[in-house]
Amino acid sequence: MNPFKTVLYAFILLLSQNAIFAQQVEETPINQSELPKFIxxxxxxxxxxxxxxxxxxxxxxxxxxxxxxxxxxxxPPNHRDYKRLGITTSMYAGTAVIAFGILWAMPESVSNWDKEEIKEKGVFWKWKENVKAGPVWDDDDWVLNYITHPYSGGVYYMTARSSGFTVLESFGYSALMSTFFWEYGIEAFAEVPSTQDLIVTPVLGSVVGEGFFYAKKSILRHDRRVLKSRFLGYTSLLLMDPFNTLLDSFGYKENVKTQxxxxxxxxxxxxxxxxxxxxxxxxx
Structure with a gap:
């Protein structure tokens, strides 16, 4: 089996199991005569x-x-936190170069990128040609199209959902990011935008993302633990909502807080x- 697929399958398995465990952990009962531990x-x-x-x-x-x-x-925040969303969106831009480098390092059988043509004519020429030619129905491996893209859409979705935005607004953010940031942005430097990716990423991704949202609430409710393990808890949060988790770990605070x-x-x-x-x- 392709080593990339092996690592990817293990990654998806870990993610799905952590999310399931997070949902299955017994809920802490709320006693009206005393405050629960997380209150x-x-x-x-x-x-x-x-x-x-x-x-x-x-x-x-x-x-x-x-x-x-x-x-x-x-x-989630009880209001739309535009500052948080702006910071996490900027973090996406910072990781775009890394993502492009990883895809560039992968074999062409996985990425379907014609590296020789890109080197010969330049990336900006290639981007312009690809944007003009798209979108098209691609022939990428099903793992890329129906596992990694829905996962990416879920992460886009969670970036907005964890910033206090509604389901519909988070879907819109996922659609914008998957379309203009990735398909017609980063990935267009190497290949023609994909028809199924433009649909699958935000649509299935939002379904995955809403599942992540409730799993994250469950993990936070249990003091960031999964099966009583902080390691599994933080790993799950990082996989489901990486940029908000990193931002919170850096001590992010809003400008004004009232109580x-x-x-x-x-x-x-x-x-x-x-x-x-x-x-x-x-x-x-």
Missing amino acids: TANSIAYSDIQIEKAYNYDMLTLGDTVLMLKNGTTY MNIAPIGLGPGSNKSVWGLNFNMQF
């Missing part, structure tokens, strides 16, 4: 009319749409009743 002290709290019992509600109970993490941040919570601050003078207070803070 910070800034969770919303209030009492009933008699102020006899306090109920704590974490953000996850509100439609299971936002996950509160230990550092006080949420996943508000209602909580008991003590007992009233001469009584056993709780005194409640409202706390609001903004961090720049």
Whole structure:
């Protein structure tokens, strides 16, 4: 078997198994009388009319749409984080040269690139000719067309989804990146844009990406662990959402953060009743 295919199959197997394990890990029960481990002290709290019992509600109970993490941040962001998306998109551009170099180093039987023609006439001439000729139905190996391209589309999708964008917006980002960044961008320097790649990458990629999204939420909910392993947890996050994972590991923070919570601050003078207070803070 081609060594490239062997490595690729192992990579896909690892990715799929980690995602499956992440979904199957037993969920941590939410007890209304105490905060779960992954909820910070800034969770919303209030009492009933008699102020006899306090109920704590974490953000996850509100439609299971936002996950509160230990550092006080949420996943996904509760707004469109254009700054995050801009940084991660720039990271794509930085890795484009590396990706092109890897494909250039692969044998022509895998990449289907005519290296001699590219060397003879130049890459920019080749790019112009390929853009004019495309798109066409390519003859690439099925692994490239129906495994690596959906995976790439899933990574594009997760880049936007993890920045607070909706399903439809993330699909649009995946379509734009796969079309203009890759097919008519980087890859067009070597081959004619592919018809099936233009369709498969964003469409199947968005399906894969939404699966990644829920798997990532599950991993984060369990303190970035898969099967109680931090190594498997971080590996899975890096494979499913590489640029956001790297950005978070570098300590990315938004310019402005706000927090508000209602909580008991003590007992009233001469009584056993709780005194409640409202706390609001903004961090720049």
